Amino acid sequence: MRRGIARFDKGEIRAEDLRGLEREVVDSVLREQNDAGIDLVTDGQISWYDSQSHLAGRLASVEIDGLVRYFDTNTYYRQPVVRGAVAWKEPILLDEWRFAQSRSKAPVKAVLTGPVTLASLALDKHYRTKKALALDLAAALAEEVGALVRAGASHVQIDEPILTRHPDDLSLVSETLERIRAQKGNSSLILFTFFGDVAKIFTDLLEVPVDVLGLDLVQGSATWSALAKHGATKPLVLGLVDARNTKEEDPAAVAEKVLELKGSVDLRASYLSPSNGLEFLPRDRARKKLRILRAAAKQVGVGG
Amino acid sequence: MSALLTTSVGSFPKPEYLSRARTKASKAALSREGLRELEEKATAEWIRFQEEIGIDILVDGEQYRGDMATYFAENIEGTEISGLVRSYGNRYYKKPIIVDELRLRGPISVDWFKFAQSQTDRPVKGMITGPYTMMDWSFDEYYGSRADACLAFAKLLHQEAVALEAAGAKVVQVDEPALSTRFDELPLLVKAVGVVTKGIEAKTVLHTCYGNYNEIFEYFNKLPVDQIDLEMSNSGLDLLDRFRREPLKKEIAFGVVDVHSHVIEPEALIRERIEKALAIFPPPQLFIDPDCGLKTRSVEEAKAKLRNMVAATRATRQAHGWT
Numbered sequence: 214m215r216r217g218i219a220r221f222d223k224g225e226i227r228a229e230d231l232r233g234l235e236r237e238v239v240d241s242v243l244r245e246q247n248d249a250g251i252d253l254v255t256d257g258q259i260s261w262y263d264s265q266s267h268l269a270g271r272l273a274s275v276e277i278d279g280l281v282r283y284f285d286t287n288t289y290y291r292q293p294v295v296r297g298a299v300a301w302k303e304p305i306l307l308d309e310w311r312f313a314q315s316r317s318k319a320p321v322k323a324v325l326t327g328p329v330t331l332a333s334l335a336l337d338k339h340y341r342t343k344k345a346l347a348l349d350l351a352a353a354l355a356e357e358v359g360a361l362v363r364a365g366a367s368h369v370q371i372d373e374p375i376l377t378r379h380p381d382d383l384s385l386v387s388e389t390l391e392r393i394r395a396q397k398g399n400s401s402l403i404l405f406t407f408f409g410d411v412a413k414i415f416t417d418l419l420e421v422p423v424d425v426l427g428l429d430l431v432q433g434s435a436t437w438s439a440l441a442k443h444g445a446t447k448p449l450v451l452g453l454v455d456a457r458n459t460k461e462e463d464p465a466a467v468a469e470k471v472l473e474l475k476g477s478v479d480l481r482a483s484y485l486s487p488s489n490g491l492e493f494l495p496r497d498r499a500r501k502k503l504r505i506l507r508a509a510a511k512q513v514g515v516g517g
Numbered sequence: 518m519s520a521l522l523t524t525s526v527g528s529f530p531k532p533e534y535l536s537r538a539r540t541k542a543s544k545a546a547l548s549r550e551g552l553r554e555l556e557e558k559a560t561a562e563w564i565r566f567q568e569e570i571g572i573d574i575l576v577d578g579e580q581y582r583g584d585m586a587t588y589f590a591e592n593i594e595g596t597e598i599s600g601l602v603r604s605y606g607n608r609y610y611k612k613p614i615i616v617d618e619l620r621l622r623g624p625i626s627v628d629w630f631k632f633a634q635s636q637t638d639r640p641v642k643g644m645i646t647g648p649y650t651m652m653d654w655s656f657d658e659y660y661g662s663r664a665d666a667c668l669a670f671a672k673l674l675h676q677e678a679v680a681l682e683a684a685g686a687k688v689v690q691v692d693e694p695a696l697s698t699r700f701d702e703l704p705l706l707v708k709a710v711g712v713v714t715k716g717i718e719a720k721t722v723l724h725t726c727y728g729n730y731n732e733i734f735e736y737f738n739k740l741p742v743d744q745i746d747l748e749m750s751n752s753g754l755d756l757l758d759r760f761r762r763e764p765l766k767k768e769i770a771f772g773v774v775d776v777h778s779h780v781i782e783p784e785a786l787i788r789e790r791i792e793k794a795l796a797i798f799p800p801p802q803l804f805i806d807p808d809c810g811l812k813t814r815s816v817e818e819a820k821a822k823l824r825n826m827v828a829a830t831r832a833t834r835q836a837h838g839w840t
Contacts, residue, residue, distance in 0.1 A: 218607040262606050279751045280605060280777050282727045285698040287654050289605035289727060459599060459614050459656040495600030495612070 214238045214259070235260045236312055243317045249503040250511075253368055253484060255322050256313035258492070263290035264326045264372070265334050272353050273300040278336065284374060284408045286457075286493060293335040299349045301356035310361055322403070323366040327373035328354055328389040329382050334375075344385055351389035359396035370403040370427065374489075376418075377409030377433060387421045394422045403427055405450060407489035410435035419446050431455040431488035444477025449484070454506050456487035459498045464505050468512035485510040520800030520839045521791070521830050522573040524770060526724055526746060527644050527692065528585070528810030529578035530819050535559045539583075556581040557632060564636040566820065570827045574688060574804075575641045577633035579812065584610040585692060586654040589646045593673060594620040599656060608813065613655040615666060621673045624680040631684050640688055642722070643681030647693035648674050648709040649702070654695060664705050671712035682719045689714075690722040691742065694809075697728025703736045711741040722746050722770065726809045730756050738766050746770035748808035751777065754790060760797050769798055772808030773829070774822045779814070781821045787829035800839065805830045 217234040220226045242257035261267040263283065270277045274297035280289040306323060313321045328350035332343050340346040358369050371393060373386050386404070394402060405427030411418055412435045418426065427450030428436055440449075451474075453467050471485060485506055491499040531539070538555045541547040563578035582588040590596040590613030597616050601609040626644060634641045648671035652663055660666040678689050691713055696706055714721045723740050726748035734756075737745055745765070749756065749772045773790045774782050794803055805826060811819040834840050 215607055215609060222607070279775065280727060282697065282729075285653075287695065287698075288603060291606075458658070460658040492603060495602055497600055 232260075239309075239313055240316050243313060243321075245500055246503060247318055249500070250507040251503060252319055252510075253322050254313075254317055254319045255324055256309055258324065258490065260309060263288070265293055265331060266291040268305055268326055268354070268357075269293035269299075269331055269335060269350075271302065271305045272350075273302050274298055274339065275335075281334070283334075284378070286408075288493070290334065293331070295335050295337045295339050295346060297339050299346070299353055301353040304360045305357055307357075307360050307364055310366060311364055314365065320367050322368040322370050323358075323361045324370045324372060325354055325357065327371040327375075327386065327404075328393075329386045330373050330375040333379065333382070347385055347389055348392070351392040355393045355396040358393050358400075359398075362396065362398040362400045366400055368401045368403060369397060370405055371423070372405050372407070374406060374408045376406045376411055376414070377429070380411065380414040383414050383417055383421070390422050401425055403450060405452075407433070407452060409433050412436045412439045415439035416443055419443075424448070425450060425482075425484075427484075427486065428452055429488040432457065433488070441473060441477070444474070445479075448479050448482035450486045451483060452486050452488035454485070454487045454502050454509070456489045456491050456502065457493050459494060461501060462505050462509070464508035464512060467505070467509035471509070471513045480513065485513065520803075520837075521834055522804050523827055523830050524572065524574035524642070524804055524806045525567070525576045525823070526726075526770075526772075526776075526806055526808070526810045527576050527579055527642075527690070528582070528812035529563050529576075529580070530812050530814055530816045531580055532559050532562070532816055535580060553581075560629070560633055561636050564633055564641075567823075568637055568639065570824050571831070572823070572827060573639065575633070575637060575639050576644065577629055577641060579644070579810070581629055585646045585810075586651055587611050587613055589625055589651060589674075590655065592622055592625040593670075594622055595659065596655070613651070615655050615657045615659045617659055619666075619669045619673060621676055625677055627677070627680045627684050630681055630686060634685060641686070643678070643684075643686035643689040643719070645674050645677055645681070645689065645691050645713065647691040647695075647706075647723070648713060649698075649706040650693050650695040653698050663702065667705055667709045668712065671709040674713045675715060678713050678717050682717055686719050688720045688722060689717055690724055690746070692724045694724070694726050694728075696723075696725040697730070697733050700732050703733060707736065707739050707741065714741050720744065724770075724809075726772075727751070731759065734759055734763065740767075742767070744768035744770060744804065746772075746804075746806065748772045748776075749794075750775045750782075750790060750808050754793055757793060757797055765798070765802075768802050768804060769794075770804040770806045771798070773805055774807045774826055776807050776809045776811050776814060776822075779818060781818065782825060784825045784829045784832065787825055788833055791829060791833045795833070795837075800837070 221231045246254040266277045269275045276294045277291045278294045281292045283290045328347045332347035402423045403425040404423040407429035410433035425448045429452040542552040559580040567575045595617035596613045599612045651670040652667035721742040722744040723742040724746035771794045
């Protein structure tokens with residue numbers, strides 16, 4: 214696929230050809246997850262250039278500009294520049310999701326970067342405040358969520374890594390999620406925070422209007438004590454397998470950690486997951502992490 | 518007066534014949550010696566090009582390197598190299614994995630520095646991938662602590678800096694593109710770079726790029742180097758106002774061309790950027806270079822950008838009567 218993109222950039226193959234290659238890779242990513250026994254899978258965001266421009270670039274009044282470092286990773290995103298009132302124009306992820314679901318036995322989770330993270334990482338040349346931009350982005354993403362749910366998506370995940378850097382954005386995240394929730398229908402709405410901890414806002418975070426809460430418990434290991442102390446009133450996605458380091462976890466140790474939450478978290482309705490997306494690992498190591506995840510989940514009896 | 522000296526950040530694109538040769542070498546269809554010969558040819562060509570267009574402080578162009586962290590790790594015991602991971606878009610690289618205590622086998626880049634310097638009378642920079650970036654861009658299966666891994670790299674890279682200086686390097690650059698990765702770790706970066714540059718009498722430079730400079734601004738004057746080298750064009754020269762309010766007490770190498778754009782910035786635009794920099798920095802403090810290494814551009818694009826950069830600098834010097 215890398216060669217395909219390079220050839221596409223040089224004008225040697227057509228957009229349809231590249232789309233075909235992307236779908237072959239999505240197919241193999243889904244096979245890997247199905248083979249590893251993962252209960253809730255994703256399309257691996259194979260066609261995404263990055264977490265910001267893939268979504269924001271298809272909204273009205275957004276242009277895509279230069280490279281900016283993505284949080285504390287050694288990866289970069291093309292920065293969205295907001296020139297006017299943002300609005301949803303057409304489905305963005307729908308075709309990708311439909312294709313992935315058609316190739317997967319397990320439900321495919323639709324994953325969207327959250328409006329507050331998008332607003333925080335964009336360059337705003339139109340709105341005066343982050344809040345105004347985030348609320349319009351939320352309205353736009355709600356349309357997308359509605360389209361995905363109508364097409365059959367049973368799980369929708371909103372990624373808000375910005376909460377690990379700016380916990381004071383929690384009330385804004387909550388407000389934006391209200392807008393998205395209005396379009397979620399019967400699907401399960403998940404909020405995932407990663408790249409750090411949410412210890413200081415943990416109890417308030419449990420109140421946000423979503424069905425499931427996802428936590429990075431590796432880089433955000435500081436959240437663990439709050440979680441152990443307060444438990445959780447919602448099912449969780451427990452990000453206990455390090456998605457940013459190749460070191461392999463012992464599945465038994467991961468399982469043991471999860472079982473510490475028995476009685477304070479509904480483990481039957483919860484999931485075990487990598488601490489964030491697996492794109493930061495080489496592919497062979499990512500596959501190993503999936504197997505560790507499944508082995509640990511099996512020992513605990515939760516989804517993975 | 519010596520004003521507005523021009524330089525480059527480090528990497529240049531590899532000519533087609535070298536890219537093909539590297540692919541062949543990776544499949545064992547070309548010997549190490551055969552590859553080395555072509556790497557030397559490409560290095561000599563880039564040195565000649567820099568001399569021809571009139572750059573003042575040269576770089577070797579890193580024709581012998583794949584990725585900047587991986588190249589150093591390959592020459593340090595205690596590391597393995599991973600499969601490919603994405604940097605951005607369709608750019609991928611292989612990351613080091615620390616699997617044991619880090620130990621230096623011997624000088625890493627000194628041999629290439631000597632070769633490049635032998636091709637020219639102008640100063641060539643010695644180039645070191647910094648300890649914080651080496652740590653941040655490596656997976657760690659051994660130390661279990663970012664600070665321990667970073668300081669272990671720093672001790673080894675100090676030996677490299679000493680060896681470069683002993684080999685004649687008048688300028689030693691420490692590349693820390695990961696500098697703005699975690700603001701809470703900036704004291705660690707300052708400490709680690711200090712370990713590398715301790716006792717070095719050559720001019721020391723720290724290059725960084727693509728970060729939130731406003732968050733790290735207060736650390737610029739704390740960095741234990743003589744010069745900081747910043748990407749300024751990609752970020753629209755946003756930082757100039759801050760430098761006006763809070764003066765930099767070091768030299769600055771000021772990026773005037775965007776290395777991630779195919780667009781060849783016209784000479785007039787680059788002159789405009791230099792003039793904006795001159796409104797803040799006195800000429801002897803100001804060095805002119807591209808935002809970052811040019812390796813992601815084509816050879817033609819990189820050469821065109823450098824030509825315009827030098828022409829714009831020359832025109833600015835003439836306009837101010839500094840020739």
